[in-house]
Amino acid sequence: MLYRTVPKTGEKLSILGFGAMRLPTRMGKIDEERATKQIRGAIDQGVNYIDTALPYHGGDSERFLGRALQEGYREKVKLATKLPPQSVHTREDMDRILDIQLKKLKTDNIDYYLLHGLGAESWKKLCDLGVLEFLEKAKSSGKIRNAGLSFHGDRKTFREIIDRYDWTFCQIQYNFLDENNQAGTEGLQYAGSKNIAVMVMEPLRGGMLSTHLPAEVKQVYAKAPVQRSAAEWALRWVWNHPEVTVVLSGMNDEGHIDENIKTCQTALPHTMSDAELATVTEVAGLYKRLMKVGCTGCAYCMPCPSGVxxxxxxSIYNDYHIGASHLIARGMYGGMLMGGVMAGRSDASLCKGCGKCAKACPQHIAIPQELKKVNSTMGGLRTKILMPIVRMMFSSEVKE
Ligand code: SF4
Ligand code: SF4
Structure with a gap:
């Protein structure tokens, strides 16, 4: 296992982190026996960073980890969990939720504590409620060791948040299709320039970059200078960036866990050759050509006054058409329809057609018209019948 150093603390973290968001399930519940074996097996092979959050598996992920990390495993790992903005209504809620999380995780401290899924709105809400004072107090009491944030907003908001507090780490969505989406490469480098460790989520973009590959993508990989799986190409590309500390993978298949652990034995920064990088650039270009909407994720169109x-x-609409699991894409869109892990609804049906966004779009996308197509494809009955499951999976209800 390779380890990278958290710049502000010198702590060594495994470059592969275990994400406890998509654990194996049986009859709708976490398959505890199998998931425990997977997590402990990964720890035995050197993984020392485990990431969870209050809403994962309807609140059961934290509870499960509390049990799975018994028998000496808690001491072998750094544990990360998150404060869900949608469950916070008062300053007191923050203390109450953290105490519940400590109890569920059967620990007296969280190593890496994040404000969950921040965007402009949720950041403002938490700041107004006193979240920075909460983080200071939680650190000085020893309940959390390091403060960070996970992020799904736009680049401008990312910089604002990074500049506002002495964060030890942040967590961003990053892969070879998201260089210009959300925090993007610019955000990654900005965090790196401030000595903030960067944990990367969605390195395979919800599995889109590793499964159901379009035929054109398979052809490019087939003539590449080295032969490796699509997952290995995507993961190596992320690890090739020196600013990246940990890459999180929501693993639930023994074969994938073994493959990922094998890949990360040699994934040092700046080790991909020009020819290998050209392969990834070609694949990224193909995906972009196959996308339904040529959105680069720059967010110049944001914020939308109606909350879209x-x-x-x-991004979800494109993923749906390129090869992402339809179930995952619909689940994510269902999250937008009901508020999901973000604060408030943000789906395409909220669009009032004012046209403000389209004027700001450098790609000249007819945004309101395209949003109508998103709504008719993604917002229908097939998504709505999934919503009770999504609600259960991402419940923000705080239960002990
Ligand atoms: S056209 Fe729709 S999406 Fe664009 S700013 Fe107006 S309401 Fe928002
Ligand atoms: S719709 Fe246009 S302005 Fe909005 S994120 Fe996409 S490319 Fe940027």
């Missing part, structure tokens, strides 16, 4: 998360609508 325009880049996220297009």
């Amino acid at each position: 998360n325009i880049p996220m609508c297009f």
Whole structure:
């Protein structure tokens, strides 16, 4: 296992982190026996960073980890969990939720504590309620060791948040299709320049970059200078960036866990050759050509006065058409329809057609018209019948 150093603390973290968001399930519940074996097996092979959050598996992920990390495993890992903005209504809620999380995780401290899924709106809400004072107090009491944030907003908001507090780390969505989406490469480098460790989520873009590959993409990989799986190409590309500390993978298949652990034995920064990087650039270009909407995720169109998360609508819509699991894409869109892990609804049906966004779009996308297509494809009955499951999976109800 390779380890990278958290710049502000010197702590060494495994470059592969275990994401406890998509654990194996049986009859709708976490398959505890199998998931425990997977997590402990990964720890035995050197993984020392485990990431969860209050809403994962309807609140059961934290509870499960509390049990799975018994028998000495808690001491072998750094544990990360998150404060869900949608469950916070008062300053007191923050203390109450953290105490519940400590109890569920059967620990007296969280190593890496994040404000969950921040965007402009949720950041403002938490700041107004006193979240920075909460983080200071939680650190000085020893309940959390390091403060960070996970992020799904636009680049301008990312910089504002990064500049506002002495964060140890942040967590961003990053892969070879999201260089210009959300925090993007610019955000990654900005965080790196401030000595902030960067944990990367969605390195395979919800599985889109590793499964159901379009035929054109398979052809490019087939003539590449080295032969490796699509997952390995995507993960190596992320690890090739020196600013990246940990890459999180929501693993639930023994074969994938073994493959990822094998890949990360040699994934040092700046080790991909020009020819290998050219392969990834060609694949990224193909995906972009296959996308339904040529949105780069720049977010110049944001904020929408009606609350639509325009880049996220297009990102999910594109993923749906390129090869992402339809179930995952619909689940994510269902999250936007009901508020999901973000604060408030943000789906395409909220668009009032005012046209403000289209004037700001450098790609000249007819945004309101495209959002209508997003809504008719993604917002129908097939998504709505999934919503009770999504609600259960991402419940923000705080239960002990
Ligand atoms: S056209 Fe629709 S998406 Fe664009 S700013 Fe107006 S309401 Fe928002
Ligand atoms: S719709 Fe246009 S302005 Fe909005 S994120 Fe996409 S490319 Fe940027």
